[in-house]
Amino acid sequence: MREVRFIQAINEALLEEMKRDETVFIFGECVRGGTFPHTNGLFEKFGKDRVLDTSISENAIAGAAVGAALAGYRPIAELMFSDFFLIAGDEICNKAAKWRFTHGMKLKMPIVYMASTGGYIRSDSEHSQSVESLIMHTPGLRIAIPTTPYDAKGLLKTAIRDDDPVVYLYHKLLLTKKGEIPDEEYTIPFGLADVKKEGKDVTVVAVGFMVDLSLGVANKLQERGISVEVIDPRTLEPFDIDTIVTSVKKTKRVVIVDEDTLRCGVTGEIGMQIMEKAFDYLDAPIQRVAAANCPIPAGWYLEEHVLPQPPDIAAAILKVLGKDMDISDMKKEKVGFDAVKAFGDLGITKVKQN
Amino acid sequence: MDLTKEQKIRLYTNLVRVRKLDETMVKALLTGKISTFFHSGEGQEAVGVGACSFLREDDYLFPSHRGHAISKTLIKGLPARIILAEHYGRITGCCDGVSGFHTCDMKLGIPGMSGTLGGHFPLAVGMGLAAQLRGKKQVVMVIEGEGTYARGTFHESMIMAATWKLPNLFIVENNQIMGNTPVKIIHPKDDFADLGFGYGVPAKVVDGQDVFAVHKEVQTAIDRARADEGPSLIECKTYRIQPHAVGLPDTLLGRPRTQEEIEVWRKRDPIKLAQKRLLKEGVLTQVDIEKIDGGAANEMEEADRLAWADPMPTDPKEILKKALYAE
Ligand SMILES: Cc1ncc(C[n+]2csc(CCOP(=O)(O)OP(=O)(O)O)c2C)c(N)n1
Numbered sequence: 001m002r003e004v005r006f007i008q009a010i011n012e013a014l015l016e017e018m019k020r021d022e023t024v025f026i027f028g029e030c031v032r033g034g035t036f037p038h039t040n041g042l043f044e045k046f047g048k049d050r051v052l053d054t055s056i057s058e059n060a061i062a063g064a065a066v067g068a069a070l071a072g073y074r075p076i077a078e079l080m081f082s083d084f085f086l087i088a089g090d091e092i093c094n095k096a097a098k099w100r101f102t103h104g105m106k107l108k109m110p111i112v113y114m115a116s117t118g119g120y121i122r123s124d125s126e127h128s129q130s131v132e133s134l135i136m137h138t139p140g141l142r143i144a145i146p147t148t149p150y151d152a153k154g155l156l157k158t159a160i161r162d163d164d165p166v167v168y169l170y171h172k173l174l175l176t177k178k179g180e181i182p183d184e185e186y187t188i189p190f191g192l193a194d195v196k197k198e199g200k201d202v203t204v205v206a207v208g209f210m211v212d213l214s215l216g217v218a219n220k221l222q223e224r225g226i227s228v229e230v231i232d233p234r235t236l237e238p239f240d241i242d243t244i245v246t247s248v249k250k251t252k253r254v255v256i257v258d259e260d261t262l263r264c265g266v267t268g269e270i271g272m273q274i275m276e277k278a279f280d281y282l283d284a285p286i287q288r289v290a291a292a293n294c295p296i297p298a299g300w301y302l303e304e305h306v307l308p309q310p311p312d313i314a315a316a317i318l319k320v321l322g323k324d325m326d327i328s329d330m331k332k333e334k335v336g337f338d339a340v341k342a343f344g345d346l347g348i349t350k351v352k353q354n
Numbered sequence: 355m356d357l358t359k360e361q362k363i364r365l366y367t368n369l370v371r372v373r374k375l376d377e378t379m380v381k382a383l384l385t386g387k388i389s390t391f392f393h394s395g396e397g398q399e400a401v402g403v404g405a406c407s408f409l410r411e412d413d414y415l416f417p418s419h420r421g422h423a424i425s426k427t428l429i430k431g432l433p434a435r436i437i438l439a440e441h442y443g444r445i446t447g448c449c450d451g452v453s454g455f456h457t458c459d460m461k462l463g464i465p466g467m468s469g470t471l472g473g474h475f476p477l478a479v480g481m482g483l484a485a486q487l488r489g490k491k492q493v494v495m496v497i498e499g500e501g502t503y504a505r506g507t508f509h510e511s512m513i514m515a516a517t518w519k520l521p522n523l524f525i526v527e528n529n530q531i532m533g534n535t536p537v538k539i540i541h542p543k544d545d546f547a548d549l550g551f552g553y554g555v556p557a558k559v560v561d562g563q564d565v566f567a568v569h570k571e572v573q574t575a576i577d578r579a580r581a582d583e584g585p586s587l588i589e590c591k592t593y594r595i596q597p598h599a600v601g602l603p604d605t606l607l608g609r610p611r612t613q614e615e616i617e618v619w620r621k622r623d624p625i626k627l628a629q630k631r632l633l634k635e636g637v638l639t640q641v642d643i644e645k646i647d648g649g650a651a652n653e654m655e656e657a658d659r660l661a662w663a664d665p666m667p668t669d670p671k672e673i674l675k676k677a678l679y680a681e
Contacts, residue, residue, distance in 0.1 A: 030534045033605055033609070035533060040608045041608070053535045053540050053607075055537070055541055056502055056504050056505055058505075060506070084470060086470075123391075124454055124456065126470050126473075295677070297674075298456075299390065300389065301667075301670055302670050
C-alpha cells in the first residue's frame, strides 16, 4: 500500500487504462493541463491523438463521445463542472443513455463522462450543483461518485471498462484528500456499497462528499456513546440496496444524506427503496438531510444555509434516535475552495503571481 | 465621426479607472476581502472601455466574467462601490450581496452574468427582439472571450439575429487564451471575425489594445444597429496578462507560461498606448495624466472603504425565504 491524493488516484487510473487499451482516449476543455489537474501528464505519455483539448463546446464534447463510442472507441469526455451536464442534456440523457435501447440493443456506449461536482466552494449557482438525482433519474446512465483515493481509482478503472455510459463525479473538496491504495492493479465492481464505518445504533447512507461530513459527525457522536454506521453506496446506478437493508436490520434507524436538492433528490429515492425492502425493520421514520430547495449562492454566509451541514446531520441522527443532546460543537462547513492551497503543494504546477 | 477632445479624455480616464479597480480587486482577493475569486482583466481594458463608453443608458449589455465585467459595467455607469460591495457580500451590492461576483442592474440595462459561458447569446437575441418591438433604437451588446464563441448557442443566436435583423452586437474579446489552453490549438482559424461570413453578418478585426480603434469600429456597428440594419460581429485582439484567475497556477498546457509573451504584450499596454497618442496630439499633458491617475485612485480607494464598511445581511435566512418566486 502507498499513500496518494485523490487527484493522483484519478490520474493513475487514466494512465493505466489508456496504456492497457489503445481505444481509450480523453478529451475536453483544458485536459492537457488546467482547472483540475487530474489529467496532467497524459498528453506527454499518449500524445495529441489520445489527449485532446477542445474549446468551450459541451454539446460537441458529449456528442462526439457518443459518436466515437459508436465507431468502436472508448472515449472519456471531461466536462469540468457537472453543472454543464445540463448543457449537454441531449447528448448525455437522450443519445448516450437511450440509443442502445432505441436501436434494438445493437449498439454499445462505452463512454465515461467525468466532471467535478458539488459546492462549498464559494462559487455560484452554475458551478456548485450536484446532479446525481438528474443522472440517477435517467434510465441508461450509470453513476459513480468516489469518496476516497482508493475508490476514485478502482471505480474509474471499472467505469472505463464498462460497456455502458458512466457518469463519474469527483468532488472539488476531495481532490487533495489522501488515502492508501494498493501497489498492484485493482478495480472496484459497480453496485457494491462500502461500509465506511461500522456502527450499531443508526445507519447513515451518505452520497459523495457527504460521506466525509457524516464520518466527522459519526466520530464526534461516538465519544458520546452513539454508534453510527456510515454507508457509501459508491455507485447510485447500479445501486446496492442489499448492503443497506442488512445494516437497517441491525440498526433499525436510517438517515440519508446527499448534497443535491432535497426535493426529488436521491434521498427520496433511496428512502423509498428502504421503505419497500425494509419497512418492517424500521423503528422510526427515516430522516434525510440534503440541500435546501434553492439555487446555491456564492459566499459562505448564504451557502451554509443552503448546503447540508454537520449540525444538520447530527440533528437528524438524534431525531431518528429520539435523543436530545448538545451538538453546539458541530461546526458548519465553510471551507471554500482554495486553489492555491489545493494545487500549490501537489507539485503539479508552481503557483506564480505576475 | 471624429471624437471630440472631451470624448478622448473620457476614454482615457475610463481606461485608468478600470485598471485601478482591477488592482483594487486583486488586492481584495489576496487579502481575503473577496471570498470567491477574481479573473483579472489587466491589459484588456480597451475592449470594454472602447465598446461601452458611449452606449446609451437604455442599451442592453451582457458582459463576461473577465475582470468580472468591470471594463464594461463600471463604464456603463455602475459605481465601483456597488461592484465591490457585491464582491464583499454586502447588502448594498448590485445583487444585494447574494451573488458573489455577478452583476445586475436593469436600470443600466445590465441583466446579469452567466455562469455557463455562452449562456448570454440567446438571451441577448431575446432582448434584441424586445428592443426591435419597442422601437426605441436600443442596441444589445454581448462581449465574450473568444473561447465562448465555440458554443453552439452562438450559432443558433446568429441565425436568429441575422434573419430578423436584430440590433445585436457580438464582440469577441480575444485574449488568445481559453482557460489554460492557447486558443490557436483549439480553434481552426486565426480570426473569429470570420465567423460572421456564413451568416451574412458584417464582421471586423480590430486592435483590442487601441481604445480609439475599438470605439470607432463599435460605433459603426451601433449606428448600423440603430438604423435597423441588423447585427455585427467585432473581434478585438488583446492578451491576458494575469493567470486565468488570480492566485491560480499560471499555466498553459500544464506548463508554466513563459514571461516573454507577457512582456511583449505589456509593451502594448492599452493605457500606455492611449497616453502616448493623447500626449502627441496635445489633448493631454503630463500634469493632466497625473491628475487623472490620482482621481481614479481616490475614486477606487473611497469606493473600497465605503463598500467594506457597508453592512452584511443581518438574517441570511430571510433572504433565502424570498429566493425562489416573485411575490
Ligand atoms: C459552458 C461553460 N464551459 C466551461 C466553463 C468554465 N470556464 C470558465 S472561464 C473559461 C475560459 C473562458 O475562456 P474565454 O471565453 O476565452 O474567456 P477568457 O477567460 O479568456 O476571458 C472556462 C472554460 C464555463 N464557465 N461555462
